[in-house]
Amino acid sequence: MGNDGFNRSVLVVGLGRFGCSVAQTLQSLDQDVLAVDKDPLLVARWAGTVPTVEADVTDPIAVEQLGASDFDAAVVAIGDSVEASVLVTGNLLDAGISDVWAKSVSNEHARILQRIGARHIVNAETDAGKRVGHLVTGQFLDYIEIEGEYTVVKIHTPPQVAGRTIAEAQVHDKYGVTVIGVNVPGHEFQHGTNDTLMPLGAELVLLGTQNQIDKFING
Structure with a gap:
């Protein structure tokens, strides 16, 4: 099922409120x-909202039957049982999914998940399912939803504007997004002005609607 970086196959385990939010966000993307x-x-x-299947993923045989090893990433959204969460995370890692996002309900839970190899630990209190859904796609380094339809995201400089200033690339006129700032590794954070350069490999902090941001990323 492996696809390119921005179209990924993701297994979401646990259909509580958090898991459903992640799954619906991924579906919408x-x-x-x-x-x-x-x-x-x-x-x-x-079942009518997202593709679903009934299985107990604490059982390695069920993991095999799901074809878990074919998925690019997995989100373990189990919050009611630390034991089940840890077992499922371990089974998915054993199946060969290296990009595992696991929801933790306590510091101790987070430490266990880290110890067994989960790459991303999601704090159930502070990380909303929608935000995690966006981050799992691999398109965003960070994602913050603000009031109304606007979001703030952090991305790597898209190739089509790399090496140009914000004015030269006509970022706002062409795409509608606002570059809040540019972070070049090893340099101080720069606030976005017309003369600010957007080098390849830099991190851009953008403000815009989802459609505007998608247009900017995909050229």
Whole structure:
């Protein structure tokens, strides 16, 4: 199922509020998502919204039957059982998914998840499912939703504007986004002005609607 960097296959385990939010966000971003839960009622409830399957992923055989090793990334959204969360995370890592995002409900839980190799630990209190869904795609280094339709994101400089200033690239006129600032590794953060250069490999902090940001990233 492996696709290019911005169209990924993602397995979401756990159809609670957080898991559903992640799965729906990934679906809205045209990612290849499969949501899994062992509760048949939850699976039936969400089946019309996202692709779902009933399975107990604490069982390695179920992981194999799901074809988990074919997925680019996985989100372990189990919050009611630390033991199940750790077992599932371990099983997915064993299946060969290196990009595992796991929700933690405590510092101790987070430490265990880190120790067994989860690459991203998601704090259940502070990280909303929608934000995590956007980050899992690999398009954004960070994603912050603000009031209304606007979001603030951090991305690497897209190739089509690399090496040009904000004015030269006509960033606002062409794409509608605002470059708040540019962060070049090893240099001080620069606020975005017309003369600010956007080098390849730099991090850009942008403000815009989702459509404007997508247009800017994809040229």
